[in-house]
Amino acid sequence: MTHYRSFVALGDSFTEGLNDPAADDRGGAPDRFRGWADRVAERLAALDPEFRYANLAVRGKLIDQIVAEQVPLAVGMRPDLVSFCAGGNDLLRPGSDPDRMAKKLAGAVRDLRATGAEVLLFTGVDPRDTPIMRRARGTFAIFYLHVRSIADLYGCRLVDQWSMQGLRDWRAWSDDRLHMNEEGHRMVAAKVCDVLGVPTEDDWRMSWPPRERVDPRVKRREDVQWVRSHLGPWVVRRLRGRSSGDDLDPKRPDLKPFG
The missing domain is CATH 1.20.5 (Single alpha-helices involved in coiled-coils or other helix-helix interfaces)
Structure with missing residues (x-):
C-alpha cells in the first residue's frame, strides 16, 4: 500500500464537494460541504496521525483560473499527492477548445510532477444522460481522451469516472443535475481509494436497486x-x-x- 503523508486537492465544485453537506461543528447546519476529497483525506488521516491536507478547489473555476491560482500554491506546498480535476465548467461554455485545455492541463501536470508529487487525474462522467451536457458529448470525450494521454505521458494515476455505471443513475446526483449528492461523492471516494491502493469499506462498483416507473x-x-x-x-x-x-x-x- 502506498503511503501518503500530505494531500492537496485542486479544482472546482466537484472537488470542493458540492452537494455533499457536512454538519457545521457548532450546530449541525449543512452550510459547508464534505465531498469525495475530504472523504479520501479522512481515510489517509486514519492511516497516519501526521497526515496533512489542503483543498484549494472553488466552485465555478475554469481551467485557466485553476492553473493560475491553485497550481502554484500546490507546487509551493510540495505534498506527496495532488489531485487535479478541471474542465467541466469550460466545456459547458460555447466554443470551448478541448485541445487548448489539454495543453494547459499538461503544463500544470508537468510542474506538479516536477516536485516529486504523485498526481491524480480524472475523466468525467459520460454526459449522455445529462440535459445540459449531452449536446457537447463529443467535446467532453475528446478532452477526457487527452486527460488519459496526459496521465500516461507523465505517469499519473487516473480515476476513470466514465466507466462508473453507478454514477449514471440520478440517485447519485443532487437536484441541480450537475453536482453529485452524498452517494455520488461516496462512490467517487471509493474509486479514488481503489486507484491509490488505500483500503476502504465502500465499493464504487455498487448497483442501484430497481426503480419504479x-x-x-x-x-x-x-x-x-x-x-x-x-x-x-x-x-x-x-x-x-x-x-x-x-x-x-x-x-x-x-x-x-x-x-
Missing part, C-alpha cells in the same frame, strides 16, 4: 421546476459573466493536519 407527467413537472430553480439562474450567471465561486475562498487553504 416514473409517471411522465411527474417527470415533466420535475423538468419545469429544474429549469426554474437551476438552469435559469445558471444561464443568467453566464450572460452576466458571473460565477458561483466569485468572491469565495478555498475551504482548506493551508496544508494542515486533517480535522
